[in-house]
Amino acid sequence: MSHGFPLSVFFLPFWLLVFFSLVVFLLVGRQKRRSGREAGLLVPPGSMGLPWIGETHQFYSEDPNVFFASRQKRYGEIFKTHLLGCPCVMLASPEAARFVLVTQAHLFKPTYPKSKETMIGPWALFFHQGEYHSRLRKLVQGSLTPEAIRRLVPDIDTTVVSMLESWDGRSITTFHEMKKLSFDIGILTIFGRGMEEQCKEELKKNYYIVDKGYNSLPNRLPGTLYSKAIVARKRIGEILRRVMKERRRRGNIDKDLLGVLMGSLGGKGNLLSEDQIADNIIGVLFAAQDTTASALTWILKYLHDNRKVLEAVKAEQMSIYRSNEGGANSLTWAQTRSMPLTQRVILESLRMASIISFTFREAVADVQYKGYLIPKGWKVMPLFRNIHHNPEFFHDPEIFDASRFTASPKPNTFLPFGNGVHACPGNELAKLEMVILIHHLVTKYRWEILGSSNETEYGPFPIPKRGLPARFFKISSHGDEHHRT
Numbered sequence: 001m002s003h004g005f006p007l008s009v010f011f012l013p014f015w016l017l018v019f020f021s022l023v024v025f026l027l028v029g030r031q032k033r034r035s036g037r038e039a040g041l042l043v044p045p046g047s048m049g050l051p052w053i054g055e056t057h058q059f060y061s062e063d064p065n066v067f068f069a070s071r072q073k074r075y076g077e078i079f080k081t082h083l084l085g086c087p088c089v090m091l092a093s094p095e096a097a098r099f100v101l102v103t104q105a106h107l108f109k110p111t112y113p114k115s116k117e118t119m120i121g122p123w124a125l126f127f128h129q130g131e132y133h134s135r136l137r138k139l140v141q142g143s144l145t146p147e148a149i150r151r152l153v154p155d156i157d158t159t160v161v162s163m164l165e166s167w168d169g170r171s172i173t174t175f176h177e178m179k180k181l182s183f184d185i186g187i188l189t190i191f192g193r194g195m196e197e198q199c200k201e202e203l204k205k206n207y208y209i210v211d212k213g214y215n216s217l218p219n220r221l222p223g224t225l226y227s228k229a230i231v232a233r234k235r236i237g238e239i240l241r242r243v244m245k246e247r248r249r250r251g252n253i254d255k256d257l258l259g260v261l262m263g264s265l266g267g268k269g270n271l272l273s274e275d276q277i278a279d280n281i282i283g284v285l286f287a288a289q290d291t292t293a294s295a296l297t298w299i300l301k302y303l304h305d306n307r308k309v310l311e312a313v314k315a316e317q318m319s320i321y322r323s324n325e326g327g328a329n330s331l332t333w334a335q336t337r338s339m340p341l342t343q344r345v346i347l348e349s350l351r352m353a354s355i356i357s358f359t360f361r362e363a364v365a366d367v368q369y370k371g372y373l374i375p376k377g378w379k380v381m382p383l384f385r386n387i388h389h390n391p392e393f394f395h396d397p398e399i400f401d402a403s404r405f406t407a408s409p410k411p412n413t414f415l416p417f418g419n420g421v422h423a424c425p426g427n428e429l430a431k432l433e434m435v436i437l438i439h440h441l442v443t444k445y446r447w448e449i450l451g452s453s454n455e456t457e458y459g460p461f462p463i464p465k466r467g468l469p470a471r472f473f474k475i476s477s478h479g480d481e482h483h484r485t
């Protein structure tokens with residue numbers, strides 16, 4: 001999922017931004033005054049920054065953690081700001097996140113920039129709420145349950161093993177490699193094993209063009225990243241239509257996500273349209289790829305930086321490796337579910353990295369929360385990262401301590417996959433990828449981080465600086481390094 005502000009807006013001609021902001025400022029100001037007068041409530045405390053521009057400059061020039069934390073310290077768990085022409089209310093408490101995402105979710109709709117909707121396709125489930133959303137969600141969720149994904153274990157296993165083999169002795173950019181892995185597993189989940197190599201390559205090529213244009217200025221002039229991405233997005237639509245046609249010719253019997261979507265009704269007794277299916281397939285690929293790749297990259301970094309944790313995880317994985325005759329037998333589904341320490345390391349990595357730092361909704365009506373008014377039309381942002389790094393809920397939050405997950409976190413304090421009607425349906429698949437990667441990595445490889453640094457980049461998801469360049473070496477089952485000749 002992409003939960004960053006539309007960076008592109010930053011590059012709009014300044015006067016256009018000022019004009020746009022002024023209109024929004026005046027409209028919202030009127031709305032606020034009218035609603036506030038009627039209900040006698042005030043909007044939350046906070047600074048709306050400079051007229052028109054709000055606090056956009058600070059948001060982009062400060063470390064986002066500092067931006068949120070300093071305001072939370074000053075104003076408390078709920079505060080207002082103004083970013084990129086939008087008045088926003090930020091919510092940094094578990095109760096507030098639950099209010100927006102779960103108990104009063106009907107009062108807050110998903111909100112994305114138009115350019116993103118055009119790129120992914122307007123029928124993708126995360127742009128919707130209500131009936132269409134819940135119907136689509138059941139289908140997507142149904143193909144990602146533990147029962148549905150357990151059949152993927154052997155294929156994920158093979159994909160991970162061959163990726164690691166290809167790294168032996170090489171320097172790589174971890175995040176780029178992890179993107180390839182999460183893409184391949186996304187394809188496997190959606191299309192099953194049967195996708196032709198040529199078709200997959202064509203899809204991949206165009207998908208990467210879309211990926212590059214996704215966070216660029218939405219400028220349709222020929223030659224821009226955005227316009228190339230729009231053309232590639234059309235080509236993906238054509239490829240998917242061809243795949244669907246071929247499936248119909250064969251008789252659609254596959255139980256993968258494409259099969260499920262093709263066999264399902266979209267309302268009024270009609271099957272989902274080809275556009276609806278294509279938008280949701282691209283939506284799932286997008287939601288799955290960078291998020292999972294970022295999490296996998298952070299896991300490698302945390303294991304590298306915490307040697308004792310690495311040794312303990314290795315001991316847990318080696319006992320499985322030995323029981324599989326030194327890797328001669330493949331990892332089983334049951335084994336992936338019984339790695340308690342590894343599971344805790346994954347949860348702690350998700351907390352520390354907080355890949356989706358926050359999400360956006362928009363109030364569909366004037367809403368009251370704890371005596372404050374959230375005016376209709378304002379953006380609302382539950383701040384997952386602040387909750388995950390609040391010492392009230394996680395003692396010494398900046399310390400990597402997997403043992404904290406020996407007990408369950410307090411309710412609504414651990415939200416790496418969100419909460420409520422839009423919570424991540426892919427969370428089990430993401431965790432499955434993580435355990436399989438960790439198993440093969442720690443039992444057979446050693447790795448060094450090149451130019452080690454603790455800086456984070458946002459693109460828009462947090463990743464270690466420069467995507468974590470690293471070098472990998474295969475070790476023998478006795479722990480010695482293989483010497484390549």
Ligand code: HEM
Nearest residue numbers: 126287288291292295355356359416417418422424426430
């Ligand atoms: C570590 C990896 C992942 C993380 C941290 C993550 C996180 C999230 C979060 C926080 C949301 C909710 C966003 C919101 O409420 O606005 C979400 C939604 C979603 N995720 Fe994930 N995700 C991950 C992997 C995946 C995978 C592997 C898939 C699919 C195979 C997936 C598919 C989706 C979809 C389709 C939605 C939209 C659900 C809806 O709107 O109903 N995600 N994800």
